[in-house]
Amino acid sequence: MFKDMIKTIVEAYGPSGRERTAAEVIKAFVAPHADKVYYDALGNLIACKKGVSGKKIMLATHMDQIGLIVTHIDDKGFLRVSNVGGVSPTVSIAREVMFENGARGVTSFETEKKKITEAGMPELFIDIGAKSREEAEAKVEVGDVAVYAPHFFEMGRFITCGALDDRLCCAIAAEAFNTMETEHDVYAVFTVQEEVGCRGAGPAAYAIEPDLAIALDVTATGDTPKCAAMSVTAGNGPTIKVMDSSVIVPVSVREFLKKCAEAENIPYQYEVLRAGGTDTSAIQRTKDGVLAGCISIGTRYIHSPVETASMDDIENAVKLLKAALRQKVLPEA
Ligand code: CO
Ligand code: ZN
Numbered sequence: 001m002f003k004d005m006i007k008t009i010v011e012a013y014g015p016s017g018r019e020r021t022a023a024e025v026i027k028a029f030v031a032p033h034a035d036k037v038y039y040d041a042l043g044n045l046i047a048c049k050k051g052v053s054g055k056k057i058m059l060a061t062h063m064d065q066i067g068l069i070v071t072h073i074d075d076k077g078f079l080r081v082s083n084v085g086g087v088s089p090t091v092s093i094a095r096e097v098m099f100e101n102g103a104r105g106v107t108s109f110e111t112e113k114k115k116i117t118e119a120g121m122p123e124l125f126i127d128i129g130a131k132s133r134e135e136a137e138a139k140v141e142v143g144d145v146a147v148y149a150p151h152f153f154e155m156g157r158f159i160t161c162g163a164l165d166d167r168l169c170c171a172i173a174a175e176a177f178n179t180m181e182t183e184h185d186v187y188a189v190f191t192v193q194e195e196v197g198c199r200g201a202g203p204a205a206y207a208i209e210p211d212l213a214i215a216l217d218v219t220a221t222g223d224t225p226k227c228a229a230m231s232v233t234a235g236n237g238p239t240i241k242v243m244d245s246s247v248i249v250p251v252s253v254r255e256f257l258k259k260c261a262e263a264e265n266i267p268y269q270y271e272v273l274r275a276g277g278t279d280t281s282a283i284q285r286t287k288d289g290v291l292a293g294c295i296s297i298g299t300r301y302i303h304s305p306v307e308t309a310s311m312d313d314i315e316n317a318v319k320l321l322k323a324a325l326r327q328k329v330l331p332e333a
Pocket of ligand 2: 062165166194217218
């Protein structure tokens with residue numbers, strides 16, 4: 001079932017630069033439906049299905065999640081950390097965390113001088129239940145990366161878990177790839193290192209040279225109490241990106257996606273995101289430029305362990321992506 005696949009993919013371990021565990025989970029879902037599945041030198045996972053039109057469509061969803069990297073282990077066995085990607089120190093206090101080897105820990109902060117809201121990364125630490133540096137080093141070493149321990153659950157039509165950004169869209173891309181009808185070559189690229197500056201998607205697009213690229217990611221919403229104003233409501237449809245701080249989507253691509261949605265009565269919203277970028281920009285600026293657009297899922301509490309999105313939007317995003325892949329005529333510059 002689609003929801004089971006989402007749960008399995010979002011709960012997998014995979015911070016930036018350490019995506020392989022999550023990649024292998026995704027690979028198992030797409031490999032039976034692909035002509036070829038491979039990794040490039042950066043670790044991007046690429047599933048390819050050949051078509052007959054001679055045109056290439058690239059899908060891009062990032063596998064990496066934010067994390068806490070161990071910078072130092074003290075004499076008492078507490079781990080000091082720095083952020084991998086956009087981690088809020090406040091959101092990272094009093095959390096359960098998990099390392100790649102399964103080691104577990106909890107987070108807290110130096111309480112002597114600071115209040116919880118004043119604590120920054122330097123005040124944060126992870127307790128892995130060790131009484132000395134030696135005991136800690138038996139489980140974890142400097143450079144290891146912790147992620148929020150995943151806990152997937154449902155609230156009515158909403159699902160919540162850490163790493164919905166962007167593993168949720170990896171599941172959406174996998175579902176569309178596995179069930180699509182298309183006459184084009186499709187490259188589903190599950191990218192690395194988006195959270196540290198969209199480092200994986202560009203080289204993948206450079207190698208593939210797509211005629212059209214569609215990235216999928218989460219985006220902010222304007223539907224929670226006293227949040228910053230934004231015209232995206234979770235549950236009102238997947239969004240078609242107009243702009244974020246890294247990209248302006250070409251009008252032809254945006255119109256293409258809009259027509260795909262309207263032709264099949266799929267609800268959609270336009271997305272203008274003030275702050276935050278996506279792989280879309282890295283793909284767009286590859287070689288002599290690539291036509292690239294983005295479908296997003298309005299998600300509450302991004303970069304927290306309780307990222308929350310609507311199954312209605314998720315299912316409609318699969319429909320919209322499949323409708324786009326089915327088109328014979330692709331947008332032009
Ligand atoms: Co993110
Ligand atoms: Zn993302």
